[in-house]
Amino acid sequence: MRLNFNRVREILVKDNLFREMIVEGKWFYETPETVAKREFYNLSYDSRQTDKDTLFFVKGMNFKEEFLKKAVEENGLEFYVSEVVYDVEATAIIVSDVKKAMSLLAQAFYDFPQNDLKIIAFTGTKGKTTSAYFAKAILDETTKCKTALLSTMNTTLDGVTFFKSQLTTPESLDLFRMMNEARENGMTHLIMEVSSQAYKTSRVYGLLFDVGIFLNISPDHIGPIEHPSFEDYFYCKRQILSHSKAIVLNREADYFELLKEEALSQEKQVLIYGTSKEDVDVFVQTNKEKVFSFTLENGERSNFSELNGEYSLRLSGDFNKGNALAASLASLLVGASKEEIKTGVAQTTVPGRMETLELANGATVYVDYAHNKISLSSLLSEVRKQHTGKMIVVLGSPGNKGESRRSDFGEVLSEQADIVILTADDPNYENPKTIAKEIQLAMKHPRETHVEIDRERAIALAISLAENPEDAVVLAGKGADLYQIVEGKRVEYLGDFEVARRMSEG
Numbered sequence: 001m002r003l004n005f006n007r008v009r010e011i012l013v014k015d016n017l018f019r020e021m022i023v024e025g026k027w028f029y030e031t032p033e034t035v036a037k038r039e040f041y042n043l044s045y046d047s048r049q050t051d052k053d054t055l056f057f058v059k060g061m062n063f064k065e066e067f068l069k070k071a072v073e074e075n076g077l078e079f080y081v082s083e084v085v086y087d088v089e090a091t092a093i094i095v096s097d098v099k100k101a102m103s104l105l106a107q108a109f110y111d112f113p114q115n116d117l118k119i120i121a122f123t124g125t126k127g128k129t130t131s132a133y134f135a136k137a138i139l140d141e142t143t144k145c146k147t148a149l150l151s152t153m154n155t156t157l158d159g160v161t162f163f164k165s166q167l168t169t170p171e172s173l174d175l176f177r178m179m180n181e182a183r184e185n186g187m188t189h190l191i192m193e194v195s196s197q198a199y200k201t202s203r204v205y206g207l208l209f210d211v212g213i214f215l216n217i218s219p220d221h222i223g224p225i226e227h228p229s230f231e232d233y234f235y236c237k238r239q240i241l242s243h244s245k246a247i248v249l250n251r252e253a254d255y256f257e258l259l260k261e262e263a264l265s266q267e268k269q270v271l272i273y274g275t276s277k278e279d280v281d282v283f284v285q286t287n288k289e290k291v292f293s294f295t296l297e298n299g300e301r302s303n304f305s306e307l308n309g310e311y312s313l314r315l316s317g318d319f320n321k322g323n324a325l326a327a328s329l330a331s332l333l334v335g336a337s338k339e340e341i342k343t344g345v346a347q348t349t350v351p352g353r354m355e356t357l358e359l360a361n362g363a364t365v366y367v368d369y370a371h372n373k374i375s376l377s378s379l380l381s382e383v384r385k386q387h388t389g390k391m392i393v394v395l396g397s398p399g400n401k402g403e404s405r406r407s408d409f410g411e412v413l414s415e416q417a418d419i420v421i422l423t424a425d426d427p428n429y430e431n432p433k434t435i436a437k438e439i440q441l442a443m444k445h446p447r448e449t450h451v452e453i454d455r456e457r458a459i460a461l462a463i464s465l466a467e468n469p470e471d472a473v474v475l476a477g478k479g480a481d482l483y484q485i486v487e488g489k490r491v492e493y494l495g496d497f498e499v500a501r502r503m504s505e506g
């Protein structure tokens with residue numbers, strides 16, 4: 001992998017990102033002879049991972065000039081790309097947007113790995129990971145496991161070995177490096193989740209997906225380091241529409257009319273799915289008696305009957321049937337057959353999403369990652385469909401982020417739960433008792449409420465309150481997480497499912 005200086009300049013000029021370069025204190029627009037032949041063998045945005053042959057990107061809210069100085073003095077760094085000039089003895093390539101520059105240069109450095117992969121990308125407030133897992137299981141059938149996955153939870157670049165992800169959508173440099181590794185590993189397909197932050201911070205700048213799927217939208221991720229408003233959040237997410245060759249849209253998404261207008265304003269294939277035949281290409285029918293199956297039928301928008309038929313799945317919850325359908329459509333567009341789709345959907349499980357455990361008295365424990373208003377509300381209504389008895393909900397809300405979730409949770413709990421046990425969920429630098437109080441304050445209707453900050457004890461209490469098969473215990477928010485974030489650090493945690501399993505065994 002390498003990139004020539006002239007090529008760097010050419011790419012930046014073409015995209016209108018190039019401003020000037022500063023070589024040995026002199027300012028240039030055209031490349032001076034002294035640097036024209038330079039080759040870069042490494043790209044990095046971390047000053048600690050630089051050397052003489054690195055092109056370094058200065059970016060980030062917490063970047064400090066001393067990082068760059070140290071890299072120049074101790075690692076021999078000679079070139080950096082930046083939006084501002086620093087007083088260091090290195091050549092500066094000044095650009096108008098460093099994150100866009102980084103994405104474009106990373107693509108060229110790794111020789112455009114996206115051209116050798118069929119890429120499907122999911123966005124939406126909820127269901128990205130679950131849908132990505134459905135697509136992975138389907139395309140594993142189609143490609144014999146030659147499908148890479150970049151999800152919030154796990155990443156695989158060889159189709160079979162998984163490692164924990166840092167971000168939902170990686171920084172562009174990491175993204176194109178990973179894509180290249182997937183290509184070198186012989187992968188033919190890639191499934192990824194695209195967060196609103198990915199668009200906001202240009203992590204996928206210049207990348208065109210084969211299929212982009214818009215699942216749903218509801219207010220979330222609004223706060224000091226994320227989005228200033230819902231409008232900004234929604235706008236960023238919608239960028240997927242103009243950055244995909246084909247689009248799959250959910251008829252049930254809020255603001256659907258706007259999504260449809262924007263999708264149809266571009267000349268590309270648009271498939272719409274939903275839960276009834278109006279205005280969709282395909283819709284999912286559910287049957288109360290058959291929790292683990294659904295039927296697909298073509299809707300009125302077209303004669304799209306390729307997927308018609310009955311499907312079985314392991315994940316409960318009607319929203320998961322929608323997720324399965326979204327993944328099926330996307331997979332179909334990148335080469336999966338109906339049989340492969342049926343097999344893949346039937347095999348899909350997702351850690352921490354709708355995992356269930358039956359207690360000795362017949363009550364059911366649900367472990368689910370629901371951690372915002374839309375997901376908690378959908379989760380509780382799904383559980384309510386299956387249980388006529390008491391619904392006991394254990395949950396907390398994180399510290400130092402998503403502050404609006406606290407009042408959202410209070411509202412949902414007071415409308416949909418019978419017994420509420422407030423506990424810790426990544427309190428970070430905040431006091432979990434104060435967070436619990438904030439949730440409680442937002443409960444508009446009185447509900448039996450307990451505050452037990454120790455999450456294991458909170459689960460034990462919930463389990464002790466369930467009495468018979470009609471009752472349900474819902475452990476919401478942490479999903480498959482095996483840690484609690486306390487004071488900025490990850491503290492080991494057994495995990496909701498394991499805690500419940502041990503409690504259920506007495």
Ligand SMILES: CC(=O)N[C@H]1[C@@H](OP(=O)(O)OP(=O)(O)OC[C@H]2O[C@@H](n3ccc(=O)[nH]c3=O)[C@H](O)[C@@H]2O)O[C@H](CO)[C@@H](O)[C@@H]1O[C@H](C)C(=O)N[C@@H](C)C(=O)N[C@H](CCC(=O)O)C(=O)O
Pocket residue numbers: 045046047048059060061062063064067166167168169170171195196197198201221225226
């Ligand atoms: C707003 C945003 O995009 N933040 C991400 C971004 O931060 P940043 O560019 O501001 O960089 P920074 O962390 O302030 O660090 C400054 C820079 O100094 C560099 N550095 C640091 C130390 C040193 O010695 N030398 C050095 O050069 C670092 O490598 C970095 O480039 O780049 C960092 C990696 O370089 C990410 O860790 C960070 O994610 C933050 C922590 C984060 O949590 N982001 C969340 C909001 C996020 O993106 N979430 C979405 C999911 C949301 C959803 O569910 O929809 C996601 O896609 O994951």
Ligand SMILES: Nc1ncnc2c1ncn2[C@@H]1O[C@H](COP(=O)(O)OP(=O)(O)OP(=O)(O)O)[C@@H](O)[C@H]1O
Pocket residue numbers: 124125126127128129130131152215216319320322323352353354368369370371374375376378379
């Ligand atoms: N289509 C959906 N509509 C509403 N809620 C959903 C949907 N799909 C999943 N959920 C709920 O949201 C939770 C998180 O699901 P998932 O991890 O698939 O979403 P995500 O978009 O990846 O979330 P995040 O961005 O928070 O990582 C699930 O545990 C479930 O409770």
